[in-house]
Amino acid sequence: MLKRRDYKRSGPDYRLGEQVSFADIKHTFGINHIRIGSWVEEVEKHKAANLIFDALADLACILQCPPHALGLRQTLNLAFGTGGQQGVQAHYIPAHRELALAKNAGAGALAHEFWHAFDHYIAPKAFHIKPGGAAFASSAWLSDSQLIEHPLNRRLSQVFATTLLSADGEDCHEFVTRAVALDRQFGRQYFSKPSELMARAFEACIESYSEISNPYLVNETLDSKLAHAGGYPSEGHRVEIFSRLIDYFAPLGAALNR
Known part of the structure; x- marks a missing residue:
């Protein structure tokens, strides 16, 4: 704290x-x-x-x-x-x-x-979600909910794929594997939830951004017990995820500014 x-x-x-x-x-x-x-x-x-x-x-x-x-x-x-x-x-x-x-x-x-908040907000705008279905876009993506056809939604799907899947897309990423191991260690499902995986990946990318440092915005994804236990994406993985995030948020911001 x-x-x-x-x-x-x-x-x-x-x-x-x-x-x-x-x-x-x-x-x-x-x-x-x-x-x-x-x-x-x-x-x-x-x-x-x-x-x-x-x-x-x-x-x-x-x-x-x-x-x-x-x-x-x-x-x-x-x-x-x-x-x-x-x-x-x-x-x-x-x-x-x-x-x-x-x-x-x-x-x-x-x-x-x-x-x-964003994951929750964008879910019904990015996926065809049945009543009572996933409340978050990350969960909808992982459960193979149908993507609503739109260029931005395809970019969002790439954010999820880069974060959660192996490079060949055939298996889960080691980031996910480490989260599952943490859940087994603590005897509960939390770290491996798609919404939590994405939130940790997102904040890790924000903290790794070299030109701005703000510990009120994000802290301890680089140096903490959870970080040392593998709870956040690796340095190389953060670079990949951040690239996908900007590929998504930059045009999203441009669209909202029109």
Whole structure:
């Protein structure tokens, strides 16, 4: 868990040193609604607004998307300091389409949870999903749901294939194999879930982006117990996945900017 003094960010100064508000976040990133916990003090609110603004701006920059695209066509909700489980940095609630960041432990988890939000949002737009079927696009892809024919959807399918399949496409990638081993070690299915595999792969690629470093956006995919246990893609695999991500998000961002 990061402490505030550990937020050593390196990247563009989007705010030009100015204080921003959660209203600025809502407007700039196309967020539908923002909830702030009643126990969040004004000083904490100001610090958090700057941190979240910079993190989202960094994410948009890395993905080569316009900032407003991160709001997922104004369907994504954001919560800060509204409660949660002890030790949980952040979580995404599909029923409310809400990305929730803990007040004191939300650092480093934003990229991971954004992928969950995106994975959920894009599922019915990329796949023909039957009622009661997969809630996430990654799960729909792995269960061979029919892809909705569109150039962007084919690129998204390539993101999943590069992340989860071997080079010849005939077997699962060693990244998946390691996740299955971790699940056996801990006696539960979690690390090998397609939604979690993709979220870890996504955040790993974001942290590996050399021109921007933001520990509030993502942290510990390079150096942590889980990283050393093989819970994230290898360096070479990250390069491959990141290339596919940009192949997808850059034209997606261009389409949303028209």
